[in-house]
Amino acid sequence: MGQVVQLEKIEPLQGYKLRIVQEVVLALLAKQASHGYQLQARLALALGPLGGALNAGHIYVTLGRLEKADLVRARRVDQAGRPDRKVYELTAAGRERVHEWLSDTSWPKPAPAEFHLKLVAAAAAGLADPVRLIDKQRGELLVGLREAQRAALAEPAGSVAGLLLEGVVLRLQADLRWLEECARYWNAAKG
Amino acid sequence: MTVESETSVLSAQGLCKEYGKGAALVRAVQAVTLEVERGELVAVVGPSGCGKSTLLHLLGGLERPTAGSVRLGGSALERMPEAQQARIRRRDLGFVFQAFHLVDELTALENVELPALLAGASPRGARARASELLAQVGLADRASHLPSALSGGQQQRVAIARALANEPLLVLADEPTGNLDSSATTELLRLFEQLHARGQTVVVVTHDERIAATADRLISMRDGAFVDETKLAGGTARPLSAMAGLEA
Secondary structure (H helix, E strand, O other), X not given: OHHHHHHHHOOEEOOEEHHHHHHHHHHHOOOOOEOHHHHHHHHHHHHHHHHHHOOHHHXXXXXXXXXXXXXXXXXXXXXXXXXXXXXXXXXXXXXXXXHHHHHOOOOXXXXXXXXXXXXXXXXXXXXXXXXXXXXHHHHHHHXXXXXXXXXXXXXXXXXXXXXXXHHHHHHHHHHHHHHHHHHHHHHHHXX | OOHHHHOEEXXXXXXXXXXXXXXHOEEEEEEEEEEEEOOOEEEEEOOOXXXXXXXXXXXXXXXXXXXXXXXXXXXXXXXXXXXXXXXXXXXXXXXXXXXXXXXXXXXXXHHHHHHHHHOOOOHHHHHHHHXXXXXXXXXXXXXXXXXXXXXXXXXXXXXXHHHOOOOOOEEEEEOOOOOOOHHHHHXXXXXXXXXXXXOOEEEEEOOOHHHHOOOOEEEEEEOOEEEEEEEOOXXXXXXXXXXXXXXX
16 A cells, blocks of 8 residues: 555656656766756667657756755856756755765565465456466566567667666566466466 | 468467377377468467477477378478478478587588588588578678587577578477577577568477567467467557656
């Protein structure tokens, strides 16, 4: 239950997790003040094919919120020919937040519990064959793996975004291996 | 020629394979029916001992089924005399095995040209084709190496080049990444994607999720029988950015 409440607390920014974008933008400003478009270019490079949905608008909305929260400060610089005249820099509170973020070891949780309990409940109630549920889930994950793997193979060697895609591939592989264990158990349980 | 043979490269009907008798009877493959279309990549997955390797042997005519039939490119394998079957295996099928099965005494190039020579190609033609195939699998500079001087991943790529020597109708692959580490597996995946893009028909049995994910169609096998089939081609997954944790 606690988790559900927590999820709702995260304000989505047109689909993207605002928290990640906020923290990353703050951290990117730690070394030197930057224009919004420079931050956008950094993120685009890091995300590669996954960066599509993150446009400059997201960055400016984020910067606006960070400014309101006193974590960044905007300075106007007059630069002929630049549409983007604001340079953003960290405040002391912003710097403090970056240090907290970097030292935070919380990890996005893989979530086997829900599916596990679904199988247990389905078997107990005789509602559905757990093995069929597993087969269906495996299909879903494999379609995802197929896509992630293609994107990963299409990245040039040494691409930083390729590393992110590799992370997606490895996670899906781990989930698929766990599903194999589930299939083994529930198949045996059927007798 | 029957109607289905126009697009179907492989057609297996009611395949069964039994070993032993009485109380010791093992039903390794039970009533398997499978149609593979031209250009399709089909993966058969399942736990070890589920009968998937036996199935592959039946499909390739390496073993005779207890019951059922296999048609390859429209010809029924079981109705043929052994010599003709062997000829078809050489000409229309390419095999890739987990343990590579290269000839240790021959160089990479000689291994790749061997099937063409056995099928009666001219030495010059076989050599040209073998060089081209080695280049395709990224091993042009290893042509004169013996298998023992190649890594596992390189040996498997030589084996794939060899499987393609006679431009087979169908490639049958048995756990092709079973002996490979993760980076060699990545290279092999790339090669599988290329083969597929060029329209090569492939049936692969595997328990490697990454190989299975390259397939158009995935068949799950348990206790010798097909229990589930999933179409992966054209399936919709969650957006990549959601899988990566960028979206809520």
